[in-house]
Amino acid sequence: MRDWAAEHAPGVDVALVTAEFIDYWIAVPGTRGTKLDWEATWRNRLRETAQRRTTASSRSAGPGPGRSTTDDRVAAAQALKGQLQPTRDTDQLALGGTP
16 A cells, blocks of 8 residues: 555655544544445545645745745845835935935
8 A cells, every 4th residue: 555655646644644544534423434445545535635735836836945925025025125215315305405
């Protein structure tokens, strides 16, 4: 089963997903918690987990490693502040004086 997971769901923490799978299905009561093919159900869980990882990683391809979108926003705001910050010359003009 681990060989299957390595081939079909690379990058997924198989031990963690399996532990979650077991805990989830132990807690499901009645006929809903009964399966004809537990291995197929487990494979489906791994596929779903791998798909979510792929989707999430494609959405977060923006800022790159070690940076967040917040870092980028702060840097942009600081750059804009630098552009908009008044100089002595513009302060004098605003007050009606000459630069």
